[in-house]
Amino acid sequence: MTGPEGEEKRKRDEAGRPKLSYDDPRLEPDRLEGERRRLDNTWANGRGLIAWISDTDHKAIGRRFLVTAFGFFTLGGILAGLMRIQLARPENTFLNPDQYNQVFTMHGTTMMFLFAVPVVLAMGVYLVPLMVGARGIAFPRMLNYGYWMFLFGGIFLFVMFFLNTGPDAGWFSYPPLAGPEFGYGKRSDVWAQLITFTEVSGLIVATCLVVTIFKLRTPGMSLNRMPLFVWAMLVVSFMVIFAMPAIVISSTCLILDRLVGTHIYNQAEGGDPILWQHLFWFFGHPEVYIIFLPALGMMSEVIGTFSRRPVFGYVEMVLSMAATAFIGFGVWVHHMFATGLPQFGQSFFTAASMMIVVPTSIQIFNWIATMWTARPLRLTTAFLYMASFFFVFIIGGLTGVMLAAVPLNRQVHDTYFVVAHLHYVLIGGSIFPLLGGLFFWFPKMTGRMLSERIGKASFWLLFVGFNLTFFPMHLLGLEGMPRRVYTYPSSMGWQGMNQLATTGAAIILVSMVLYLVNMIVSLRHGVLAGDNPWGASTLEWATSSPPPAYNFSPQPTVASREPLWHTELAPPAIVGLDRGTREVLVTYLLDAEPDHRYAMPGPSLWPFLAAVATSGMFVWSIFQAVGVVWGSIPVFITLVGWFWPTKGKEDLEHGVHGRLSVSESLS
Amino acid sequence: MTAKSVAALDVSEIQTYAFGHRSLMWWGTACMMVIEGMVFAMLIMSYIYLKGRVPYWPPSGPPPDLLWGSVNTVVLLVSCVPNALAKLAAERFDLARVRLWMAACMIFGLAFNVIRFVEFGALNVRWDSNAYGSIVWVLLGFHTTHVLTDLLDTGVLTLLVFFGPMDEHRFVDVSENTMYWYFVVVSWLPMYALIYFAPRIV
Numbered sequence: 105m106t107g108p109e110g111e112e113k114r115k116r117d118e119a120g121r122p123k124l125s126y127d128d129p130r131l132e133p134d135r136l137e138g139e140r141r142r143l144d145n146t147w148a149n150g151r152g153l154i155a156w157i158s159d160t161d162h163k164a165i166g167r168r169f170l171v172t173a174f175g176f177f178t179l180g181g182i183l184a185g186l187m188r189i190q191l192a193r194p195e196n197t198f199l200n201p202d203q204y205n206q207v208f209t210m211h212g213t214t215m216m217f218l219f220a221v222p223v224v225l226a227m228g229v230y231l232v233p234l235m236v237g238a239r240g241i242a243f244p245r246m247l248n249y250g251y252w253m254f255l256f257g258g259i260f261l262f263v264m265f266f267l268n269t270g271p272d273a274g275w276f277s278y279p280p281l282a283g284p285e286f287g288y289g290k291r292s293d294v295w296a297q298l299i300t301f302t303e304v305s306g307l308i309v310a311t312c313l314v315v316t317i318f319k320l321r322t323p324g325m326s327l328n329r330m331p332l333f334v335w336a337m338l339v340v341s342f343m344v345i346f347a348m349p350a351i352v353i354s355s356t357c358l359i360l361d362r363l364v365g366t367h368i369y370n371q372a373e374g375g376d377p378i379l380w381q382h383l384f385w386f387f388g389h390p391e392v393y394i395i396f397l398p399a400l401g402m403m404s405e406v407i408g409t410f411s412r413r414p415v416f417g418y419v420e421m422v423l424s425m426a427a428t429a430f431i432g433f434g435v436w437v438h439h440m441f442a443t444g445l446p447q448f449g450q451s452f453f454t455a456a457s458m459m460i461v462v463p464t465s466i467q468i469f470n471w472i473a474t475m476w477t478a479r480p481l482r483l484t485t486a487f488l489y490m491a492s493f494f495f496v497f498i499i500g501g502l503t504g505v506m507l508a509a510v511p512l513n514r515q516v517h518d519t520y521f522v523v524a525h526l527h528y529v530l531i532g533g534s535i536f537p538l539l540g541g542l543f544f545w546f547p548k549m550t551g552r553m554l555s556e557r558i559g560k561a562s563f564w565l566l567f568v569g570f571n572l573t574f575f576p577m578h579l580l581g582l583e584g585m586p587r588r589v590y591t592y593p594s595s596m597g598w599q600g601m602n603q604l605a606t607t608g609a610a611i612i613l614v615s616m617v618l619y620l621v622n623m624i625v626s627l628r629h630g631v632l633a634g635d636n637p638w639g640a641s642t643l644e645w646a647t648s649s650p651p652p653a654y655n656f657s658p659q660p661t662v663a664s665r666e667p668l669w670h671t672e673l674a675p676p677a678i679v680g681l682d683r684g685t686r687e688v689l690v691t692y693l694l695d696a697e698p699d700h701r702y703a704m705p706g707p708s709l710w711p712f713l714a715a716v717a718t719s720g721m722f723v724w725s726i727f728q729a730v731g732v733v734w735g736s737i738p739v740f741i742t743l744v745g746w747f748w749p750t751k752g753k754e755d756l757e758h759g760v761h762g763r764l765s766v767s768e769s770l771s
Numbered sequence: 772m773t774a775k776s777v778a779a780l781d782v783s784e785i786q787t788y789a790f791g792h793r794s795l796m797w798w799g800t801a802c803m804m805v806i807e808g809m810v811f812a813m814l815i816m817s818y819i820y821l822k823g824r825v826p827y828w829p830p831s832g833p834p835p836d837l838l839w840g841s842v843n844t845v846v847l848l849v850s851c852v853p854n855a856l857a858k859l860a861a862e863r864f865d866l867a868r869v870r871l872w873m874a875a876c877m878i879f880g881l882a883f884n885v886i887r888f889v890e891f892g893a894l895n896v897r898w899d900s901n902a903y904g905s906i907v908w909v910l911l912g913f914h915t916t917h918v919l920t921d922l923l924d925t926g927v928l929t930l931l932v933f934f935g936p937m938d939e940h941r942f943v944d945v946s947e948n949t950m951y952w953y954f955v956v957v958s959w960l961p962m963y964a965l966i967y968f969a970p971r972i973v
Contacts, residue, residue: 106867107868376821383817748927749940
């Protein structure tokens with residue numbers, strides 16, 4: 105085709121417009137039934153292990169992310185239990201100092217990098233495409249790759265831990281302790297490389313979510329009609345994109361210092377270990393909000409649903425989340441008050457840290473207003489988890505304001521006061537809402553309800569156990585008990601409160617076991633949920649539970665923020681998407697007018713192979729620097745295989761009945 | 772279920788591809804550019820931070836030779852021309868010209884990477900000499916990783932336009948490839964200024 109002919113073609117193609125019609129025969133029940141059968145076949149993943157590995161369904165990958173993250177949560181919890189056993193008595197010898205170092209480092213690293221961030225992103229992966237009314241997620245193969253990188257990274261960390269090479273310099277791995285001078289063996293390399301795995305995975309998921317939210321919203325869902333959870337995930341994805349590069353750099357430089365003899369953090373040769381702290385916390389503080397903001401989004405959905413009214417102050421909620429994200433990038437130095445920075449800098453970061461209270465408070469007051477005007481409020485288990493936020497998180501927030509003040513911060517730096525604060529913030533601000541959110545969306549994911557009775561028992565046990573474990577830590581910290589010590593002499597008088605904390609940990613264990621039992625039992629014997637068991641307002645409840653592989657047929661459009669509560673508006677349904685390919689409707693960014701149709705790629709084994717190759721390169725490189733060079737060759741080959749297009753793939757009809765063979769999955 | 776919709780929005784006649792900010796790929800590439808732009812920003816910040824820690828910069832030895840770095844900057848800037856032409860041709864589905872200009876892009880990319888090899892030698896410092904040497908090597912190394920991966924990426928795409936199955940989406944890919952190359956070029960300019968002139972000015 106020559107230039108002028110090409111321009112003609114583009115004009116012709118771009119002239120096609122969507123058409124609105126009434127009484128379209130394609131919306132008749134019989135036709136829709138046939139359409140669904142056809143879509144089932146097109147979007148089906150096939151059976152067998154290969155097909156399972158190759159899956160590109162965001163719901164399957166989201167579920168895997170969730171299950172894997174909770175697997176790591178269990179491991180991290182066991183590590184916490186080991187610490188609590190060790191600290192239950194003074195001068196205990198259950199763990200030796202070296203083991204204790206590894207255990208607390210592994211606990212922090214696992215909970216932050218292998219649980220908290222992946223689990224909130226996983227909720228987004230599962231829910232966002234459904235909430236925006238899309239048939240799939242953007243870049244599904246990348247997403248699959250991101251999942252495998254996450255899994256392999258976690259396996260790598262725990263294998264090294266069981267080989268007595270677990271990282272031991274704390275979850276923020278400060279040099280010089282983690283540097284070549286004092287960090288012996290491969291332990292800190294393992295930590296730094298685990299970070300690489302998780303940041304690859306996190307950045308990929310963030311990109312998929314941003315593009316899905318920007319471009320795959322169903323017609324009518326302009327930005328100001330997006331559910332608040334979707335807004336939260338959008339803000340969080342941007343935070344991931346802006347924050348994670350800082351730790352890409354810091355961990356790469358650490359590994360270079362350790363492996364090829366650079367001096368970035370080496371004071372003696374003009375480097376500076378404080379640079380590590382700046383880079384790490386420029387990532388590390390936003391990380392807290394990355395964990396926390398999705399939980400706020402879940403709170404809004406659940407509180408709105410059980411108050412049976414839209415959340416009060418939609419615009420303020422959105423602006424508050426955005427403001428939290430912005431200010432969250434300007435407070436990192438409050439982690440470094442003990443490093444002796446200039447007074448002026450300290451004052452600035454104190455002010456910024458106190459300012460961040462404002463947007464969070466706005467959201468809290470808006471939720472209170474929502475519940476106050478509920479018609480009427482329903483006290484379900486999911487709601488209780490959200491309500492506990494108001495108690496637990498606010499305590500954590502208050503100690504946070506205290507820690508923002510330099511004098512107090514210096515006094516309790518590196519004590520159990522900080523441990524108490526961060527657990528109140530992270531567990532109160534994220535884990536309670538997350539468990540509530542899981543309770544809320546479990547029926548959508550599985551088609552069955554969880555037991556409210558066991559749920560409430562498990563909630564109250566967690567609430568009591570949590571406060572019993574972590575409240576005494578405030579007092580221990582004020583009495584001067586330093587964090588990260590493997591034991592303490594009995595003359596300090598810390599035994600009683602430590603035993604209280606250990607007892608609390610045991611109660612948390614019971615509550616978590618109950619939660620798990622509830623899930624396992626309900627998977628088989630739970631009450632059938634139906635499409636919308638809670639009477640919620642957002643689009644994920646407009647499809648069956650669990651949703652079909654293609655999410656919606658016909659794809660709905662929306663005319664309000666609460667499409668399921670405003671059915672009298674009856675916006676048009678989408679017809680005319682191709683049934684033989686995995687076509688989605690791409691819309692414009694601001695107002696979500698229909699733009700073009702786009703066939704999503706189907707299942708492929710290449711992302712898995714690329715993840716295997718990348719993992720091989722990462723692991724090799726911490727033992728030999730040339731691993732980067734030679735290891736990148738298989739990565740390149742698998743990526744070429746991945747991106748090389750094939751004609752006629754869309755016609756491949758392995759369908760629901762067939763097994764996907766290796767050759768098919770590589771085509 | 773939602774109430775029965777009375778109306779239908781028929782999308783069967785709209786197009787199945789789009790260029791520029793309308794396409795998913797454009798946004799994916801944009802996200803990647805932001806991520807990598809932040810990586811470069813963090814590195815530049817680290818460079819300036821380390822520079823402030825010592826009285827002399829470079830702490831010892833001469834600054835990097837100007838010649839090869841400057842030659843390479845010119846090569847990069849000129850390489851925008853074949854890239855722009857490839858993009859233009861792609862957006863008109865002009866396969867012959869796409870082939871021509873993609874091949875030209877490849878030649879520029881190769882030349883750049885060869886000169887980059889020489890450039891490392893002309894830095895006049897080793898990565899393990901001191902913190903100055905480390906950060907300069909890391910800065911240049913990160914940028915090289917980008918040019919190298921983009922070269923491989925362009926290489927695969929060039930092979931594709933010559934031998935692979937073509938459809939509209941490949942032309943969109945060519946268009947996005949150019950956008951990413953612009954990013955690699957633009958992000959080099961502050962790094963060039965820093966690496967070659969920061970040690971000379973102060």
